[in-house]
Amino acid sequence: MGKFVISKRTNGEFQFNLKAGNGQVILASEGYSSKASCKNGIESVRKNSAVESRFELKTSKNGKFFFNLKATNGQVIGTSEMYESEASRKNGVESVQKNAPDATVDDTTLA
Secondary structure, eight states: OOEEEEEEOTTSOEEEEEEOTTSOEEEEOOOBSSHHHHHHHHHHHHHHTTOGGGEEEEEOTTSOEEEEEEOTTSOEEEEOOOBSSHHHHHHHHHHHHHHTTTOEEEEGGGO
16 A cells, blocks of 8 residues: 655645555655645645546657656656666556555654
8 A cells, every 4th residue: 555655844835645555655746835835745645546547658868768747737746766667667566556646645754
C-alpha cells in the first residue's frame, strides 16, 4: 500500500512524496507555501492519477525517461524519478495509478 509523506523543505515550503509499498518514491511534488495547499495537491494526485491522459511522458536532455502528472488546468502536480527505460517509466505510471487513490498520509511536520 502506498503512502503520501508530507515534509518541510529547508526554505519552509511543504512538499509531499508518494511512496510505493516498498518505500520507493514514485512521485514528488512542487513546494507549497502552506500545508493546506500541500494537502490539496495530494487530493489532486488522487483524482488525476485515474486519468491516463493526465500523465505527460517526457525524456530528459541526458536521455533518461520521466513523467509529470498534471491537473485539469494543466499545472504539474507531481514529477517522477528518472528512469533508464521507457518500460520502467511505464511501470512508474502504473505504480502511481495503483497506489495514489488509497494511499495513506504520513505528515512528518507534526513532530
